[in-house]
Amino acid sequence: MKLIAKYNRVNIAATVLVLLVSGLGYYFILKSVLIHQLDKDLKIEQQEIKDYVKTNNSLPEASNYKDLKISFTPSAEVIEKASIKSISMYNDAEEEMIPSRQLSFSILVKENNYKVSITKSQQETEDMVELIVKITLAIVVLLLLVLFIINRFVLNKLWHPFNDTLQKLQQFNLSNRKHMELSGSDINEFTQLNTAVTSMSNRVIKDYDALKSFTENASHEIQTPLAVVNSKLELLMQSENFTETQMQYIQSIQGEVNRLSKLNQSLLLLTKIDNQQFTGKEAVSLAKIISNQLSNYEELVAAKHITLTKNIDDAVLVYMNETMAAVLVTNLITNAIKHNIEKGSIDITLNEQQLQISNTGQPLNTDPQQLFERFKKDKVQSESLGLGLSIVKKICEQYNFTATYHYAGNQHIVTILFTGS
Structure with a gap:
C-alpha cells in the first residue's frame, strides 16, 4: 500500500471517528439544553398558576392548546415537591402520540387540594434537534469530501518530490x-x-x-x-x-x-x-551450443562410459547474451559429467519452456537448497570449486530464469525455466 493511501485512510478514519463521537456528544448536549429550556418554561407556567390562585383564590381555566395542556384534578394526595417527567401525549390535530414533558405539583384552593398537570409538547424541540443534526451531518459530509479532495490532489502534489526520488532510486x-x-x-x-x-x-x-x-x-x-x-x-x-x-x-x-x-x-x-x-541480448540457439559443448567433452564422456540421451528441440531460441548462454550450458554439462558415476547416464531435454539436464549419481551429503550458493558443494566431491551452480544461478537471475534442483530415482536433476525470456 502506498504511503499516501495509508495516510488518507488513517486521516479519514480518524476524522470520521472524531466527528462521530463529537456529533453524538453534540446531539445529547443540545437535546439536554433544549429540554432544560422546556422545563424552565413549565416552571414559568407553574409560577403563573400559583400567582393567579394567590390573587384570585380560584383556579384558572384549564387549557388544551396544540402544544400545551393544563389540567386540574381534585386529589387527596399532596405532592410535596414538583416533579417533571417525559411522557407521550395524544395530539388531536396530528392524530398521533407525541413526546412531551409534564410538570406535576399540588395546589390548595379554598381548602381543597388539586393536582395540577402542565404538559408541553417536545415536538418543536425534537424538530429543532433533528434539523440541527441534519445540518451537522451535511457539514460533516462536506468536510469529508473536502478532506478527500485535498488528500487526493493537494497532498499528491505535495508528495511529488518524494515519489520522484523513489522512482529514480528504483531506476538507479x-x-x-x-x-x-x-x-x-x-x-x-x-x-x-x-x-x-x-x-x-x-x-x-x-x-x-x-x-x-x-x-x-x-x-x-x-x-x-x-x-x-x-x-x-x-x-x-x-x-x-x-x-x-x-x-x-x-x-x-x-x-x-x-x-x-x-x-x-x-x-x-x-x-x-x-x-x-554482459548486457547485450540476441536470439541464441541453445541446441547449437549444447551440441558444440558435448563434442568438446566426447572423450571424457566415453572415458566414464556415460550413456547420453538427448531430447532437444532445435527450433528453441532464447534471448540472452551468447557468451552467457555458453557459460550456462558449459557449467551444467560439466557438472553433470564431473558428478556422474562410472557407466552412468546423462539426459538432456530442451523445449520452449525449459532446459533440463539430469545425471546419475550418489545422493548428496549436503542441503540441496545450498547448492546454488558460492563455495557450497557436496563434501564427497572435494575437488569441486563449488562455483558452477552459483554461476548458473547468477546468469538465471540476470535473465529472469528460474533454476531448480532435485534428486529423484538416483538422478540429480537441474531445471532452467525460461520464465523471463
Missing part, C-alpha cells in the same frame, strides 16, 4: 555510472532526503568503480604469475633429476596451481556478471 543502475539528478523541493525534509540520497549514490558509484577496478586488476595480476608458475612446473616435470616422490610433489603443486587459476577465472566471471558487463 550502477553499471551505467550515471549520477542521480533529483528534483528540488521547498520542503526541508525532502531536500535533506535528496541530499542524503545524492551523496550516498555518489559514494556507491565511487566505491563500485574502485572495487571493480581492484577486482579486475587483481584477477589479471594473479593470473600472470599463476601462468608463469605453471609453465615452470611443466619444465621441471620434464627434468630427469627428480625422484618419484619429488615428482609427485611437483604434480600436486601443479594441480593446486591449476585449481587456483580456475578459481580466479570463476570469481572474475561472477564479478563481471554482477557488474552486468
